[in-house]
Amino acid sequence: MRAAKLLEPNRPIFTGAPEPVIGADDVLIKVHSAGICGTDIHILKGEYEAHYPLIPGHEFSGEVAAVGSNVTRYRVGDRVTADPNVPCNRCYFCQRNEPNQCRNLRAIGVTGDGAFAEYVSAPEGNVFPIGDMPYASAALIEPLACVVWGLKQVEIQPGDSVVIFGAGPMGCLLVQAVKCAGAARIAVVDLEAWRLDLAASLGATETLVAGASLAKQLQTLEPYGFDVAADATGVPSVIEDMFAYAKPRGKVWVFGVAPVGARVGFVPYDVFRKDLKVIGSFAVNRTFPQSIALIQSGAVRVEPLISHHLPLEAFAEGLELAQRDPRRMKVQFDIA
Numbered sequence: 035m036r037a038a039k040l041l042e043p044n045r046p047i048f049t050g051a052p053e054p055v056i057g058a059d060d061v062l063i064k065v066h067s068a069g070i071c072g073t074d075i076h077i078l079k080g081e082y083e084a085h086y087p088l089i090p091g092h093e094f095s096g097e098v099a100a101v102g103s104n105v106t107r108y109r110v111g112d113r114v115t116a117d118p119n120v121p122c123n124r125c126y127f128c129q130r131n132e133p134n135q136c137r138n139l140r141a142i143g144v145t146g147d148g149a150f151a152e153y154v155s156a157p158e159g160n161v162f163p164i165g166d167m168p169y170a171s172a173a174l175i176e177p178l179a180c181v182v183w184g185l186k187q188v189e190i191q192p193g194d195s196v197v198i199f200g201a202g203p204m205g206c207l208l209v210q211a212v213k214c215a216g217a218a219r220i221a222v223v224d225l226e227a228w229r230l231d232l233a234a235s236l237g238a239t240e241t242l243v244a245g246a247s248l249a250k251q252l253q254t255l256e257p258y259g260f261d262v263a264a265d266a267t268g269v270p271s272v273i274e275d276m277f278a279y280a281k282p283r284g285k286v287w288v289f290g291v292a293p294v295g296a297r298v299g300f301v302p303y304d305v306f307r308k309d310l311k312v313i314g315s316f317a318v319n320r321t322f323p324q325s326i327a328l329i330q331s332g333a334v335r336v337e338p339l340i341s342h343h344l345p346l347e348a349f350a351e352g353l354e355l356a357q358r359d360p361r362r363m364k365v366q367f368d369i370a
């Protein structure tokens with residue numbers, strides 16, 4: 035089959051690969067759409083918990099091409115997506131029903147081959163039907179499922195004020211999700227005016243171009259700070275600054291993926307004095323059904339977030355685009 039591979043960090047190639055061999059409990063999916071995620075860029079650079087050589091790709095949709103002998107819920111031709119995270123169901127955290135913290139977590143497209151290929155395999159329990167949702171939209175179910183997991187941790191309250199750093203695909207999903215959760219004021223900060231316009235069209239109530247006067251502008255909006263400050267950039271210096279923008283008793287939501295090992299400074303006295311909560315949220319945690327419901331109902335719009343459709347042959351070019359094109363949002367490969 036046609037496949038895109040990272041032989042090792044910073045060595046992307048388009049190549050041929052054997053089709054995945056499925057086990058009795060697995061579903062073979064013929065991939066239609068697969069998106070490049072910020073995590074894929076970390077994997078490209080060797081900044082994440084990936085195993086090489088690797089076919090990346092963990093945000094995808096497609097049709098069932100074959101099923102293992104124990105599979106009962108799917109047949110060939112079904113339109114599906116899959117949660118890429120495969121917990122062991124045996125370890126301490128799995129036994130506590132905290133599968134995203136599984137000690138032996140496998141992830142399709144991270145620790146094992148993923149969806150930047152003609153076919154990908156997933157356990158039946160990880161596969162979800164997508165109904166008549168377009169394949170391109172369905173490839174955004176996974177990132178939205180990450181947002182939903184974070185939202186469950188952060189517990190936005192009705193009327194909350196939220197400031198979101200970053201108006202990329204994740205920032206724009208956060209805007210819509212916190213709005214669904216009841217946020218009243220949703221301020222978004224980015225470097226690019228056109229991305230901020232997109233965020234505004236999706237529900238941001240204020241948009242601010244990052245710059246020297248940002249602190250002052252945010253303070254004018256919310257003199258006591260925001261109930262929630264959320265990062266969707268993964269940039270350590272941005273994460274560092276968020277502490278200053280959270281209101282007393284507020285929350286600092288570390289959602290963006292910073293490089294493994296990156297460090298930031300914060301003032302412990304301020305966290306103490308302001309009763310701050312610092313909240314992380316890692317990947318997906320049984321939140322695919324909610325994500326699918328949000329997209330199917332129209333509560334969250336994902337099609338405006340897709341900026342580029344490329345053939346899989348343009349793998350290396352897609353990775354470049356996803357890092358450097360000034361007009362990039364979600365870059366997807368159209369594979370089938």
Ligand SMILES: [Zn+2]
Pocket residue numbers: 071072073074092093177
């Ligand atoms: Zn991702």
Ligand SMILES: [Zn+2]
Pocket residue numbers: 121122123124125126127128129135136137138139
């Ligand atoms: Zn486990």
